[in-house]
Amino acid sequence: MDKSVSHQTTRASRGGFIDSLWEGLCSLRLAIITLILLALTSIIGTVIEQGTTPEEMAEKLGWSLGLLKFLDASINAFDMYHSWWFLSLLGLFAVNLICCSIKRFPQVWRNVREPRLIADEGFFRSLGNSYEAALPKGRLDDVSEQAIGFLRSRFAAPVVTRQDGAVHLYAEKGAWSRFGVYVTHLSILIIFLGAMIGNIWGYKAYVNIVEGGTADHVMPRGGKEPIPLGFSVRCDNFEVEFYDGTRRPKEFTSDLAVLQHGGEVLKKRIEVNDPLNFDGITFYQSSYGPAGDATFRFRVRDRATGQTVEVSARQGEHVPLPGGYAFAVTNSTENYDKFGPAVQMHVITPDGRYGNPFIVMQNYPDFDAQRAGEQIFTLTGMDQRYYTGLQVAKDPGVWVVWLGCFLMVIGSFGAFFFSHRRLWLVIQAKGEGVGIRFGGSAHRNQPAFALNFDTLKKDLATALTDKNSQAKEASS
């Protein structure tokens, strides 16, 4: 404590702008203010939808276009997390953290590496927990040995210093927990570093690949130049599965193959939450859609002649049938009211009249026979090609970020749930016997330590009194 005071006075006496700037950048007050400012300003970006434009937002929500344009121009409110002022605030935060750590860390390091081994009377008085006792019959060396044994078995092996006829014991536990705060703070800087690496050397893009198709470029978000991958990705197959009786997709999967130097190097079936990784680039299943019209296959039987033909049709196409008839599919679904795939269609008579629309279902091949039409339609198959929508991300900084997160968890658990506990014990000759002085402190969670200390001191007193009264009795 007094060290830091003298430190400050020398700085203050030198005065100067640099020194007061340094003090400011080291101060915790600045940290609190920055944290609160970050919290307050972050709100803006959650109210104003990022990545949109003032016009879009004014139209959607009916807000004043003038105000939104002003916010856009003045504080870059539509991309505020990348604005110069928000990034500066984060920068200030990082600088504050670095300065504060540079200033405080050496002190903590010294405290841990060069602990106070010898406690004088004044120091004992400054400790929250202390205890004094006299053992009228004890011998200095015996009591010291016993006390060392006690500390070793009940707390930690002490450092022993003999000075001026007294034996000083110092024992500590959890010294490393003092670094928890520094690990936490360092972890924040590491996460910043990881984010910067990702921003500079990574990208976020997307690509749609039709079943059977191949892609070797991806489109970055924001639609700039396409980015070459350095290899190509082929989609062999795409499948989507729905929850029973609904159009809610349960799962969709793509079979992807990676091609490089003319050969297949990797194959993987990806689904939402299970992406493909290759060469530091990740392909995530994110969407899908139909590629072109579906093709339907029918068997058509002429009711009068019994003659059967196999035809295929695309939606909207007029498909001729024997006898001058034709038909067209107008609508289709993969799941009609829980009955499975179905189409809606109608017949066109030889004289060009359109018949009433009717429904044909793949799972019920005889159903259409009940309709009293000239033809009986059976849907034998439905082919829909899909494209798979992939998000493509490259982020070489992500492992740095995870390292930072790991350190943050370790550091904050260390900082919150452990403490540096220290005990001092002095044994010195006092009249015929010895006197002991016992004290301790913890750098956090003092109440729990106080309880602990209480038990220790009682047990220590009992142990020493028992042994030393017996020893004297035996020898006398």
Place this chain on the structure above:
Amino acid sequence: MTSSLFFNIATGAYFFAMVGYLAFLVAKSKETALAATVLSWLGFAANTAAIGLRWREAYALGFQQAPLSNLYESVVFFAWSILLIYLLFDLKYKHRAVGAFVLPFAFAGMIWAQWGLDATIAPLVPALQSNWLTYHVITCFIGYAAFAMACGVSIMYLIKVGKEEAASGNPVGGILGMFPSVKVLDDLNYKAIMIGFPMLTLGIITGAAWANYAWGTYWSWDPKETWSLIVWFIYAAFLHARFTRGWVGRRAAWLSITGFAATIFCYLGVNLLLSGLHSYGG
């Protein structure tokens, strides 16, 4: 034996526990406080059983998902977490008056879930099917619950501190006399946040891991993520306030209350008022 029966029992038990704690403040009888605590345990047991049963009910319907899949389930889990934190503090410190300021949060959650929310068990969309969801929700909610506890204690602090200062050292009587001393309240506030903060940190990290896995980016500044960061900034400010003169006591209590208000907004306000990737019930 259905989950909804047990949810109703839990709601009732929390209500009577809350009334019991209030009665304890007025009547100053230790037995009342003990009865309220027993009711809290009963409610907690019923709440636990209900969540377990609902899990089984979802499996019986063929949905392999933890009961944390929609707003209803998250609200009853929130109530459960609040009781978990409160009962842990009660086991350790036995400041029963605190119950009167913490149980109302759990009761409000339960009654809202029972009366106002859709309790049907629905399957999760693919983007939400992940173990990360479970880890993410559990860590976040334990954090939120600890913040609820800190908020209740901070309200008590602010109610009491003025009176205690006016009494200039003499003990305050009446209902306020049943409150722990402001020093103890301040300490409980800090202790609760010491649990909540690392939990929220874990919650944000598991959320980021999940987003990275499901969408390819660990952070996209969507409103839900940003609000969780806002909450995190506020509690970080609170923790640092303790090392700075002039930022303790009342200001710390206000920071804690503000933090909890932001927590509730992050949890509910973002879904109800702001749009984003995260909105439940998709």
